[in-house]
Amino acid sequence: MENKVIKTRQxxxxxxxxxxxxxxxxxHLAVHGVQQVLLDSKYLAYTGGSFVNQLFTCFLPAGGGIGVALxxxxxxxxxxxxxxSSVKKVVVQAVFYSILTGVLFICSLVLSKFGIWGGV
Known part of the structure; x- marks a missing residue:
């Protein structure tokens, strides 16, 4: 008879x-979605909405770092x-995706250089 492991959700x-x-x-909503004004190239002042909305929005960007860490x-x-799980498998996946990202970045540079995609 097989040993069945019962998995419970946590x-x-x-x-x-x-x-x-x-x-x-x-x-992301607070940083990219809310109308904002750059002051002294350091501080962000949120425009629009009531004072409560502006105050609430000021505390949202910190949640991104905490959320990513969690x-x-x-x-x-x-x-x-x-x-x-194995360390070898994780390292192989990381190297593969790093190389793939590098190749895509170089391709986008070449395409933008010739004016095919993006570019200034």
């Missing part, structure tokens, strides 16, 4: 992961608990 970690995703999306820590926790 809802608390799944909920925290969803919360991290919401924080990341809210951060998301990666939870993912790492689940990867460490996997029985069939």
């Amino acid at each position: 809802s608390n970690f799944e909920l925290l992961r969803i919360f991290a995703m919401v924080m990341i999306v809210a951060s 998301f990666f820590m939870i993912t790492g926790f689940f990867m460490c608990r996997k029985e069939n």
